[in-house]
Amino acid sequence: MFAFFIVICVIVFFGAMASGILGGIGNLLERKGVKGGLQGFLQEQGITNYEYQYTADNQYIVHDKGNKMFWIYGNGFVGRGYETITDVKLSIDDSVAYQSSISSAVGRAVVGGVLLGGVGAVIGGVTGKKNGKKIVHKVDLILSFNTPDTPYKKVSFMQEEKGVDVFSDQYKTAEEDGLYWSNLIASYMPQN
Structure with a gap:
C-alpha cells in the first residue's frame, strides 16, 4: 500500500512539472503568435x-x-x-x-x-x-x-x-x- 502511495505521488509530481513546462511553452508560443501577428493585423485594418x-x-x-x-x-x-x-x-x-x-x-x-x-x-x-x-x-x-x-x-x-x-x-x-x-x-x- 505504501509503495502504491509513493508511485501515485511521483506520478502527480511529474505530471505537475510537465504541465508547468508545457504551459510555459504554450504561453510563449501564444505570445509569439500575437506579437508576430501585429503587422498583419495593422495591414488588414489599413492602419498606417x-x-x-x-x-x-x-x-x-x-x-x-x-x-x-x-x-x-x-x-x-x-x-x-x-x-x-x-x-x-x-x-x-x-x-x-x-x-x-x-x-x-x-x-x-x-x-x-x-x-x-x-x-x-x-x-x-x-x-x-x-x-x-x-x-x-x-x-x-x-x-x-x-x-x-x-x-x-x-x-x-x-x-x-x-x-x-x-x-x-x-x-x-x-x-x-x-x-x-x-x-x-x-x-x-x-x-x-
Whole structure:
C-alpha cells in the first residue's frame, strides 16, 4: 500500500512539472503568435499612422491616428472610434487612480492626492504591505464604450500575483505607461 502511495505521488509530481513546462511553452508560443501577428493585423485594418504598446496581459493597445480609433488586439480585437469612448479608468489593485468620462469634460482625479504629485500619491491607500514594504499587484486600464456588443475592454500594464514594491522600476514603468495611455485616450474623448 505504501509503495502504491509513493508511485501515485511521483506520478502527480511529474505530471505537475510537465504541465508547468508545457504551459510555459504554450504561453510563449501564444505570445509569439500575437506579437508576430501585429503587422498583419495593422495591414488588414489599413492602419498606417499609429503608436502601440505591448501590455502585461499579452495584448497590444494601438492608437490608430489615421482612422481616429483605439484598438486592443490580442486574443481577438476590439477597435472603437474616439466618439464611442465614454470612460477611461486607470486602476491600481482595483482602486481607481485616474478616471475621465464624457460626463466630465476635464479628466478628474478620483483621489485628491493625485493632484499633488501624480498617481504615486495614491499608493498609500491602494497598496498592501508585505514585510514592511508597500506592494502592488496590478495596474489596469479599462475603456468603456457606448456600444452594446462590447461595452468595455481592459488591458493590464502589470500583473504580479506576488506583487512588486512600489519603488521598483517595474511598478514605476507600469504606472507611467498607464497614465500615458489613460491621458492620451481622455484627450481624444468627445467633449460635452
